[in-house]
Amino acid sequence: MSAVIPTPAVQEELAQGEPATISGRAKKRLTSRWASLAALIVAVLWTIPTFGLLLTSFRPEQSLKTTGWWTWFTNPELTLANYDEVLYGQTALSTYFINSIVITIPSVVIPVFLACLAAYGFAWMRFPYRDTIFVAVFALQIVPLQIALIPLLRMYVDSGIHGGGSFWPLWISHTIFALPLAIFLLHNFFKEVPAELVEAARVDGAGHVTIFMRIMLPLVTPAIAAFGIFQFLWVWNDLLVAVTMVGGTRDVAPLTARIAELSGSQGTEWHLLTAGAFISIVIPVIVFLSLQRYFVRGLLAGSVKG
């Protein structure tokens, strides 16, 4: 590693001699205090926007349209009216909330299962051109969704599954777009299972199906959870696939599409927008906070190898 060898600049600085012990220690304490301050500032900057919106969404319509949310501290008043109106009033977000759930669950379950099968196949089975095909699947990760959307939509329309309140185009699209990354990530985890375990099972007469169901799936459950959360957040938060594939059918549009529409057409209705935004945020944030550990694992498996 190159890091161990001090560069000329370091050597020069080192040659200037050690700082006197006391002043050196004082300096160190000082830098760490500045460091804490800097970290605190970043943390505050990162929290304030969300906090402001959260507080706003609970303020009465008249107040939030005339004064800033920070005036709440001198004039505290809270209400649930905004949430009531945005969920059950004309914007009917509760319908879209359910749409989001209906879209998301199959779009997580189906690709995760398919990817598990394929990942196991690539990791533990032998068939012609296996490695070439695997590299090809890996490479598909870089294909931007945009390049597939127009022909996909045409296929859905031609086959008659588009429109009429059908969720199929969304489920199929999310499944397809998830597969390359899912297969790649899960393959890495399947590969880590010790070969002796598989061989022992084979000696006992177990076929691939048994090994896959009885040994592999239980062992890689944490990895499946990690990718499942990934896919859940991705599908729940998606806008591009939603607006291109639902084609004006309101019965199948998810929350994100509705909120984006609200922000365009009713940019001044702050009490609806803020409450609506929080409704769309709350589920992924709960999932994220409760399963953070797995999610970070999946993130690290995907981006830092080894």
Place this chain on the structure above:
Amino acid sequence: MVLAIALFGALMGLILLLTGRVRKRADLWQSLAFVLPALLLLSVGLIYPAIRTTYQSFFDRAGEFVGGDNYQFVFTNDAMITVLRNTAIWVFLTPLLSTFIGLVYAVLVDRSRVEAAAKAVIFLPMAISLVGASIIWKFVYEYRPDQQGIEQIGLLNQVLVWLGAEPRQFLIGEPWNTLFLIVIMVWVQAGFAMTVLSAAIKAIPSDITEAAQLDGLTGVRMFRYITVPSIRPALVVVLTTIAIGTLKVFDIVRTMTGGQFGTSVISYEFYTQGFRTLNTGVASSMAVILFVLVVPIVVYNVRQMRKAEYR
């Protein structure tokens, strides 16, 4: 939804059951059953459409073959050049800023007593949809005309007023408005950078940092000469991942400005051309351009990864 999952489950169960029973040339049939469903979906849903889109990019809206005209349009039309310029600014600034903030923050909170909580704060925006994030920031940028009796409700303008400055419309003035949109993406992505880089920092062998400490390296110099070189591979991964994500970003532009005031980017323009004005040829050419832009980033990334593996 329940029906779809049940249907899918039954189909898969049947395939697995049958595969378990095959005797003749069992290996080949079994591997086909495992790998083929995914491969079929990928070919029909990704490879074929990609080829189709590339083909489409040489035709105009009436279906006439026009050669490279769509591409020429994208690279010569004034509005399109603004789009290309904005995309370049996005892809250059977002990864650099997010990674810089994420890295510095990871170092600052490393081994502090409140590390977990401090990290969660920065990480949380990743769970929020880009639409949600845009609305959060719309509210920060909100502008009210500077008149008697009207108070600002957007925090940033209120801060300007407190400082004695005029409030301004952040999302109107070109080219600064693009920067204000980029801030949102940085806000979302810094947590990703922070998490990955923090893991890389913790993986630096402690004898290296201890030796450096004995040599009197502290604070900024430790960061510059030990931390950054040690985590270079992770830095490359983070920069490229964010760059690719940024190239495809579309939600922020759509929610914040709808591409007005010279803020559009390639991925948003693709959507307007393809699904609003139904200009399929131009949209397809933009998708192809997007693809071409991603390829070198990924090739570089893969080569870095290979290098790291062979070391």
